[in-house]
Amino acid sequence: MVNDSHPVTPSLEQRDRDSLLHPFTRADDFAAGRVPGQRIVQSASGIRVTDAHGRSVIDGMSGMYCVNVGYGRQAIVDAIAEQASELPYYHIFAGASHPKAILLAEKLIALTGGRMKRVFFGLSGSDANETQIKLVWYYHNVIGKPQKKKIIARQRGYHGATTMTASLTGLPNYHSGFDLPFALVKHTIAPDAFWAPEVDPRAFSQRCADELERLILEEGPDTVGAFIAEPVVGSGGILPPPPGYWEAIQGVLRKYDVLLIADEVITAFGRVGHLLAVDGYGIEADLITLAKGLSSGYAPLSAALVGPKVWQALQDGARTHGFFAHGYTYSAHPLGAAAALANIQIIEEEGLCANAAEVGAYLLQQLRERLAANPLVGDVRGAGLLQAVEFVAEGPPRRRLDASLKFSAQVAAFAMEEGLLARPLPVNDIVGISPPLMLTRSDADQVAEMLQRAIARASAMLSADQRRGAV
Numbered sequence: 457m458v459n460d461s462h463p464v465t466p467s468l469e470q471r472d473r474d475s476l477l478h479p480f481t482r483a484d485d486f487a488a489g490r491v492p493g494q495r496i497v498q499s500a501s502g503i504r505v506t507d508a509h510g511r512s513v514i515d516g517m518s519g520m521y522c523v524n525v526g527y528g529r530q531a532i533v534d535a536i537a538e539q540a541s542e543l544p545y546y547h548i549f550a551g552a553s554h555p556k557a558i559l560l561a562e563k564l565i566a567l568t569g570g571r572m573k574r575v576f577f578g579l580s581g582s583d584a585n586e587t588q589i590k591l592v593w594y595y596h597n598v599i600g601k602p603q604k605k606k607i608i609a610r611q612r613g614y615h616g617a618t619t620m621t622a623s624l625t626g627l628p629n630y631h632s633g634f635d636l637p638f639a640l641v642k643h644t645i646a647p648d649a650f651w652a653p654e655v656d657p658r659a660f661s662q663r664c665a666d667e668l669e670r671l672i673l674e675e676g677p678d679t680v681g682a683f684i685a686e687p688v689v690g691s692g693g694i695l696p697p698p699p700g701y702w703e704a705i706q707g708v709l710r711k712y713d714v715l716l717i718a719d720e721v722i723t724a725f726g727r728v729g730h731l732l733a734v735d736g737y738g739i740e741a742d743l744i745t746l747a748k749g750l751s752s753g754y755a756p757l758s759a760a761l762v763g764p765k766v767w768q769a770l771q772d773g774a775r776t777h778g779f780f781a782h783g784y785t786y787s788a789h790p791l792g793a794a795a796a797l798a799n800i801q802i803i804e805e806e807g808l809c810a811n812a813a814e815v816g817a818y819l820l821q822q823l824r825e826r827l828a829a830n831p832l833v834g835d836v837r838g839a840g841l842l843q844a845v846e847f848v849a850e851g852p853p854r855r856r857l858d859a860s861l862k863f864s865a866q867v868a869a870f871a872m873e874e875g876l877l878a879r880p881l882p883v884n885d886i887v888g889i890s891p892p893l894m895l896t897r898s899d900a901d902q903v904a905e906m907l908q909r910a911i912a913r914a915s916a917m918l919s920a921d922q923r924r925g926a927v
């Protein structure tokens with residue numbers, strides 16, 4: 457019998473469902489407690505996070521692709537605390553600045569070998585990409601080509617969730633419900649060679665460049681201002697570029713005088729084995745977007761790096777437009793800047809880029825060997841410690857599992873039970889992993905083993921028809 461005089465205190469999970477509107481979460485299912493994987497994360501250390509019930513798992517996603525140096529880094533905590541005592545906040549508008557903003561801007565310019573000329577700070581990848589679009593528009597106004605305002609992004613690209621950056625994002629369910637994308641945004645094909653098995657990957661790269669050129673010509677080269685892309689596609693499926701891709705794409709951009717924005721929100725700071733992925737892939741960007749691994753998520757921070765062409769236009773444009781009318785109260789927030797400086801020092805001193813490349817290659821090989829015998833595993837791919845497993849129906853020919861099976865979500869749910877946080881991606885049937893960069897080979901063995909077990913369990917749940925793609 458229920459004793460009404462002692463009401464049961466609702467669980468944290470229940471209070472969470474009753475109070476928060478969570479990003480990218482189904483409102484109806486979540487409110488009703490039907491979203492698998494609900495977890496209240498209470499603490500973290502190294503590569504592991506611990507929930508409110510004391511259960512610890514490997515964080516195979518580094519939070520949301522951002523805790524590159526892992527959790528519990530006292531040097532970053534101390535840097536934030538010292539900064540908070542000395543100067544918790546100051547703005548950088550109209551002549552004001554503070555030492556950590558200057559040190560960090562100098563550091564980021566140095567990381568580009570001086571190719572980038574100025575740094576504009578924000579708080580998130582989305583706001584930094586908004587800044588980039590305003591810079592592109594401003595640039596074309598100043599150089600006397602005001603009609604060059606369209607932005608080409610890619611299907612499957614992810615660039616943020618504000619109205620403009622959600623428009624750039626090439627995932628249909630980020631548009632429906634909001635009347636997006638904006639008309640100035642166009643999308644070209646994704647660099648997904650896996651679903652073009654009829655051509656070799658190099659020919660597929662040329663196809664991508666041809667498609668981009670066709671779109672520019674169709675829209676009118678005089679109307680296309682910039683192309684935005686991640687060096688390696690992240691949330692939209694973890695797609696390393698096929699061979700020759702960036703060379704071919706950049707040839708087209710140069711031909712039509714289209715600026716290149718490299719969205720390095722996930723790829724920079726060691727994630728794919730380089731401090732900047734543009735250096736790994738021979739990308740000459742006019743603008744570079746940084747966030748996530750810039751501060752490893754210890755404090756919110758983003759940066760828009762400005763190359764020489766746009767920097768020149770900013771100086772020239774001042775004569776017509778006066779001050780550069782853009783900025784945020786928290787641009788170059790001192791706590792974020794202090795965190796980023798300490799974070800970059802750790803990445804450099806511990807050689808985390810090289811470790812991501814080396815342990816990443818090992819993990820990829822482990823996954824490929826362990827998953828080779830499973831006919832539902834279509835592809836195991838990645839760059840550095842950004843990796844994915846894509847699932848398909850038993851073939852040939854190559855085709856997808858029925859989407860209603862939610863196979864990758866099932867794999868992620870089992871992975872969580874095995875002790876690994878992995879992420880079902882919002883396209884096709886793909887599970888992504890992106891663990892902290894100080895992962896060791898023995899950690900990698902554990903990750904591979906847990907994922908292998910999760911995939912085996914999810915595979916065993918399917919009927920023969922479901923495995924063949926018939927429902």
Ligand code: PLP
Nearest residue numbers: 580581582614615616690721722
């Ligand atoms: N760009 C890329 C490549 C991203 O992966 C993300 C976030 O995942 C963003 C931009 C948006 O960053 P934020 O969520 O910090 O606004």
